[in-house]
């Protein structure tokens with residue numbers, strides 16, 4: 227079968243390996259572009275949020291390339307994300323494009339359904355259970371390695387002396403991970419990639435501002451959706467940390483489900499109210515970043531994203547109580563790279579001035 231899946235950051239490197247090694251042909255989803263968004267907007271309800279539209283466009287692009295099956299994820303909770311795959315399926319049926327959508331619900335929601343779908347992928351590829359488990363292990367190692375490499379690139383970029391060198395090395399490291407075919411290869415490629423990145427020429431005398439990136443999972447994880455915000459900030463000399471990586475998200479939502487700290491610190495602002503998506507995480511992560519000495523927060527929110535709108539309405543109180551400025555960027559199909567860049571430059575200037583004032587007054591915290 228020709229199988230594809232949504233594009234989400236660099237995870238396609240691991241997912242391509244998974245599909246190819248379960249006996250199927252992989253149609254690698256292209257990085258979302260203006261064409262992807264145009265296609266998605268044309269075939270989506272006007273008020274759907276941008277992840278829905280980008281995924282719709284991606285599905286139509288991979289169908290053009292021959293995809294017969296699309297693997298995607300479902301979701302639990304009050305946010306509408308859980309119904310998105312159903313909507314996508316209806317629209318694709320109406321378009322009569324002859325594709326099957328297979329959605330994996332979080333196993334903690336419906337264990338039987340999850341394993342039935344896994345079994346279907348394995349059986350149609352003709353793999354024994356033992357072979358399939360081995361493929362899953364390598365895929366998991368790849369996912370973790372991809373996240374580690376990307377994290378390291380964000381730590382190094384603000385110190386680079388040749389603009390763009392870190393990003394070029396990141397792509398080389400990802401290519402090495404792409405070529406790895408077993409757990410040992412993945413470990414070797416990871417170490418080689420780390421060496422490559424550490425070899426970037428750097429000025430370690432710099433003292434970069436630190437910004438935490440929080441918000442809705444898709445726009446946080448997909449650089450093409452957020453206009454490469456972490457690269458943009460890194461090249462402005464800012465050190466960024468992102469609250470979500472796919473490997474940590476997957477483990478929290480499938481194996482361990484322990485988001486305890488983040489949700490616990492958010493409780494005074496939310497109580498037990500389930501606001502869906504990553505809204506509660508956005509509150510909790512802002513507090514944790516403030517407690518860890520970060521200078522500011524950028525909240526990424528798809529336009530009309532209900533959980534992030536709720537979080538944004540609480541954010542002024544969080545920001546005041548914990549002394550940390552928060553910039554919320556709402557993203558939709560009208561958002562331009564230049565607009566994002568201008569707002570980030572102004573925010574970074576503000577954070578820089580705050581840091582100077584704090585240093586001059588010899589204080590840890592400024593009242594907002």
Ligand code: SF4
Nearest residue numbers: 275305307503531532
């Ligand atoms: S979390 Fe927000 S953007 Fe994501 S599906 Fe829900 S409402 Fe849409």
